[in-house]
Each structure stands twice: as C-alpha cells, then as structure tokens.
Amino acid sequence: MLHPGITINPKRMGGVPCIRDLRIPVETVVALVLQGSTREDILAAYPDLRDEDIDNALGFAREVLYEYCNSQESSSQDLVCPA
Numbered sequence: 001m002l003h004p005g006i007t008i009n010p011k012r013m014g015g016v017p018c019i020r021d022l023r024i025p026v027e028t029v030v031a032l033v034l035q036g037s038t039r040e041d042i043l044a045a046y047p048d049l050r051d052e053d054i055d056n057a058l059g060f061a062r063e064v065l066y067e068y069c070n071s072q073e074s075s076s077q078d079l080v081c082p083a
Helices: 026-034 039-045 051-069
Strands: none
Touching: 026 039, 026 051, 039 051
16 A cells, blocks of 8 residues: 555654655654644644644545445454445
8 A cells, every 4th residue: 555645664663654765654744643633733843743734634644544344354343444
C-alpha cells in the first residue's frame, strides 16, 4: 500500500509508517487527533510537520482500517468494522 507523504523504511523506526522521511510515526499524529488536539496544536508541537501531513496520516489510517475490515482477519471480534 502506497500513500502520499507516508514512508515505511525497515531501516528507520523499525519500519513503522512515518510522515515523509521524518521520525514522526503516523500513529502519533492519529493519536493526537483522537485525543482532541487541533491542527494548530499538532503543528506547534511538531514544527517539521505540514498541514497536509495530518491529512495524509488520517488517510493512511483510514486505508489500513479499510483493508483490515475487508480481510479474513476481520472475523475476529477485536475490532468492530463499519458496514
């Protein structure tokens, strides 16, 4: 899966999906959004980020969730997938 602005490099951050080639994991940005941080808060906390990086992180997370929910693994009860 390729997504603009997201890099996955096994030699950087253990292959964790990151924003561009920065050492800022997608998971960190998504968690901040879920915790209620505003874009301005996130950009102030991570000055190397750009506004579109937040959109890219959320788009990547949406795509991963979609793929998971449409895979065989989704039959587990660990996650409720939208219909």
